[in-house]
Amino acid sequence: MKIKRNFSEQVFSVVCLVPAGRLTTYGDVAAAMGSPRSARRVGYALSGLSSERIHEVPWHRVINIKGTISIRGSTGRGLQQRQRLENEGIFFDHMGRTNLGQYRWHYPNLVDLMGENF
DNA sequence: TCCATGACGGCCT
DNA sequence: AAGGCCGCCATGG
Numbered sequence: 001m002k003i004k005r006n007f008s009e010q011v012f013s014v015v016c017l018v019p020a021g022r023l024t025t026y027g028d029v030a031a032a033m034g035s036p037r038s039a040r041r042v043g044y045a046l047s048g049l050s051s052e053r054i055h056e057v058p059w060h061r062v063i064n065i066k067g068t069i070s071i072r073g074s075t076g077r078g079l080q081q082r083q084r085l086e087n088e089g090i091f092f093d094h095m096g097r098t099n100l101g102q103y104r105w106h107y108p109n110l111v112d113l114m115g116e117n118f
Numbered sequence: 119t120c121c122a123t124g125a126c127g128g129c130c131t
Numbered sequence: 132a133a134g135g136c137c138g139c140c141a142t143g144g
Contacts, residue, residue, distance in 0.1 A: 009139095026126055037139055043125035044141070063123075070125040077125080 007033075008045035012053070014107075015046070018061045021088045022105040023098060025065050033108040043070065060084040067100040 014032050026039040031053050035041070060074045060081040064070045072080035083093060090098055 008140095030126085036138060037127095037143090039126040040124065041126090045125095047125055059125085064125080065127055072125080082126090 001112045005111065006079040007041065008048060011042050011045040012049070012057045015057055015059060015062055016106045017107065018058055020058070020061075021090065021103070023061055023063055023085075023100060024105045024107075025100070026062060026070070027065055028104075028107065029062060061088075061105075063100075065097065065100075068096050 011029060011032050014029050015024070026042040027036070029042045030036055030038040046057075046062060049059055064066070067078050069078050071102070072088060082096075086092065090103055091096075092098055106107060
C-alpha cells in the first residue's frame, strides 16, 4: 500500500480518462504522467485502490503491453477485469490476449490539457 | 542495509 | 511467437 499520495492520485485521474471500450497500459499511464519508467509503480498504485474508491476508477481498462491481463492471484480481480472488459465489447482470443492495436487509447498531452498540475 | 517481491516492459534467443 | 533475462522503482521484512 502506501505509495506517495500524490502519485497514486495522479494514476487514478489519468486512468479515469480512458473511455469505455478502450484500453491503456501501465507503461502508457506512467508515460502520460511524465514518468515513463514507472510502469510498475502504476500497477502497485492500482493494487492499492481501496474498496471504497474501486467503483470510481476504471482500473480494468489497464492491461500490460502484451495485451493480456496482468493480475494474478486469488482475489478474483483478474477474472472480474476480463468480465468487465468483455462487457465493454473487448474481445479476448483463446490465449487471453486482446488486440491492443485496435483498442489502445492514445492520451492527449496532459500538460497542455490540465496545466502544470501534471 | 540487503534482499525479495511485484497488476511492468524492452531486448535477445 | 514465446520465454528468459534483466533493468526499473517503491515497499516490506
